[in-house]
Amino acid sequence: MTAKTLLVGLILTCSIQAKAQKLHVFYHVFRDSIYYIQNGKPVSTPNIRKGDDVLLHVDNYNNYLYNVAIEVEKEEIPVASVMSGNPLSLLGGLGGGSPLQFLFKGGDQNIGGFRFPTLTGEDLEVGSGFSQSEAEKQRIEKVAKLEKLELEFGRSKEQISTLDKELKSIQEEIEKKVASQRIQAFAIDEIDHIRYNPFLEPSQIKQMTGEYMERIFMEKDPNKIDLNQVLKIADTQTEISKTMQDYRKKVEKYATTTVTCDLLLKEINQFDFPESNLNEFKAVAESFMDVAQNKTLGYQENANMLEAKSQELPVIDVKVLSGLRSTYLEMHNNTFSKNYRLTADGEKLNFKIKLSPLDYLQQKGVKSVDLTPVSLNVYGGMRIKASVGLNFGQFFNRPQSFFIRDSTLQSSDRDAFVPVMTSFVHFYTPSRKNVTVAGSFGIGFPLGGGENLQSISFFLGPSFMFGKGERIVLNAGMMGGRVERLSQGYEIGDVYVSDGNVAPTTSVYDIGYYLGVSFNLTGSGN
Known part of the structure; x- marks a missing residue:
């Protein structure tokens, strides 16, 4: 039993020692710096036993631009790139055109701020109805007609106020949708500028690209994005068109109701009751109509402008969004690093890292980069x-x-x-x-x-x-x-x-x- 225990202890000790001999070489490509970790501690001049593993970590290199090749004793071992082919082809379906920029008119006037007085006064009082003269009867009829006009005017006024609020709400909705689509189109184009920028550190590329992707898909975790969400984003143009149609209908109804109010006010202006506050009511109504008519013109101009400008909205193809969804997932998991295992042999382990541009980038003049060679002393072994x-x-x-x-x-x-x-x-x-x-x-x-x-x-x-x-x-x-x-x-x-x-x-x-x-x-x- 003791012999077995000693044997197991010896095996464990040997395995621990063997494991402890592993050397980790970390090459920070963007900063062209290197450091070593051995036995869990940083070392400046590492030594490795012959036959032990050397774990090379090529970190912070832009794998959207370069492939990595490790050259050991003139033997080149290729490491595959994250991307193959031309990723710019994903943008083939992106429509051109400038983003929709406009300013809605009529937003500076508050139609709901008017305070109409309730019609009162001696002229508007109605008697008991007994022993009324002909003149009194005519006055009472006029009062009744005026009150009816006041009621109809009030209903139309409230309808105008409601439509005004609805139109403002639709305007805000359109502005948000257009702004969102404009940002999405801009982000799609900007993502490739970021990914293929050789002057950005890979960690910055990942952060900035992630921010744009989040604005495009309205989701921070790409794993939660499904096909329905992609189709909904692609259908934004249709939703905006439907919203614009709804806006046009409400503008027409607003204009019709304003005309109705104007006709009612003209009838009210035919009445004259000096011993009442009718003149005050007329003054407020005139101001209200001026604002309503001005806003009608503004809303009509807005509707015409939307129809003309709608053709300038950027169109985001569903294929582009599908490709971006894949890119978002890939970017989320991209460590911008490659690991390679070397075996210490000879008296020195010499290797160098070479960055080779992807095939389609070579045609654009991107050149290979040779990084600083690494030399490790090897001991042990006959x-x-x-x-x-x-x-x-x-x-x-x-x-x-x-x-x-x-x-x-x-x-x-x-x-x-x-x-x-x-x-x-x-x-x-x-x-x-x-x-x-x-x-x-x-x-x-x-x-x-x-x-x-x-x-x-x-x-x-x-x-x-x-x-x-x-x-x-x-x-x-x-x-x-x-x-x-x-x-x-x-x-x-x-x-x-x-x-x-x-x-x-x-x-x-x-x-x-x-x-x-x-x-x-x-x-x-x-």
């Missing part, structure tokens, strides 16, 4: 690298030269060290620091005639590689090579007679140590 340099080797037993003097074997010391031109093969795991320790094996040839080393020499030992490019290598360790030694069991001082006066020697391998420096001519290796 590497092999070759270098060439100069070693200085010395045997533990100093090499000697042998000769015969007075029939006796003699010797003399040779050079204490010998320079050797050496080729090394280094085996190492790159470290995060600027110094990497490697194991090295080399083969060399002596310089200067090779008096001490009779053939090739072999070198084995540690090396210290300096710098991230590891171009300079310090080598040290054990050396093996051939040297001359006395043969046939002879030693120095023994008597030896030879016709050629040559000492009996043989070439044998011996060991020593070396110290040298070499150079990695290839830069970094794999």
Whole structure:
């Protein structure tokens, strides 16, 4: 049970460590800035282990203008754009023409502000009806007729006031609808100017486009927009036409009622009752009629103007709105970013981001953009690298030269060290620091005639590689090579007679140590 627990703990620890090694590279395209997050913390000079993942986040690039390509070791990996084709084609159904601009007349006069007095006075009093003279009877008949005219005039006046309110309400409704349609048409055109503006940050594009879309569809959440709402917006022109027809009918009724009021007032003006407030009533009625007649002319001019100007209203095609609905949804979910996963390999992971304009934009002169290259140091993993340099080797037993003097074997010391031109093969795991320790094996040839080393020499030992490019290598360790030694069991001082006066020697391998420096001519290796 304990062994299983330890095994599970080891697996979890390894997985956590592996996960912690992930490096996130965030490239802010619009600002051309880059920052790194490793182990959940920002770092300025990241290092990544060979074989680990590097998560590249290409943020804040305008994917309405550009495709993204990640070039790693001259290998280009395309990343698809959000849009394909020419999105400007969505505006094919948008009608031209200037927006409807007008000012309704008659709005500055308040028809409901008149206060009519109730007709009273001695002349308008009606007696008991007994013993009335002929003159009194005629006066009473006139009073009755006047009261009837007053009642009819009052009804017509109230009808005019009601129509006046209704016409004003319709005018406000028309103004709102026209303003809304004008804003919608303007917004449709402006959306593309915003989306394809290279000088706007993508976050600004999303905000501004969202504001216009909200005005077009009257909805902040594009997911709530359905087909019925799209059709209703597209039918705004028809609704405005119906409202204008209703306006014309009410204007005609207003004019007819005004004429009726004017005729009634003319009949009222034929009456004269000095001992009453009839003259005051007439004065108020005359002022009322002046306003009503002026407003009639104003409303008629408004109706004629609406009919003439209605042809200038922008027409928003249902196909355009349907395309905008899709664009609204896409824009709502657009992060203006792309994520890419790279695997750390080699000693450096080098890549650059290239922005390529969409096909149809290339014809308009939009050019590609190469962003600042990114280079990451990679450590870990077994590497092999070759270098060439100069070693200085010395045997533990100093090499000697042998000769015969007075029939006796003699010797003399040779050079204490010998320079050797050496080729090394280094085996190492790159470290995060600027110094990497490697194991090295080399083969060399002596310089200067090779008096001490009779053939090739072999070198084995540690090396210290300096710098991230590891171009300079310090080598040290054990050396093996051939040297001359006395043969046939002879030693120095023994008597030896030879016709050629040559000492009996043989070439044998011996060991020593070396110290040298070499150079990695290839830069970094794999």
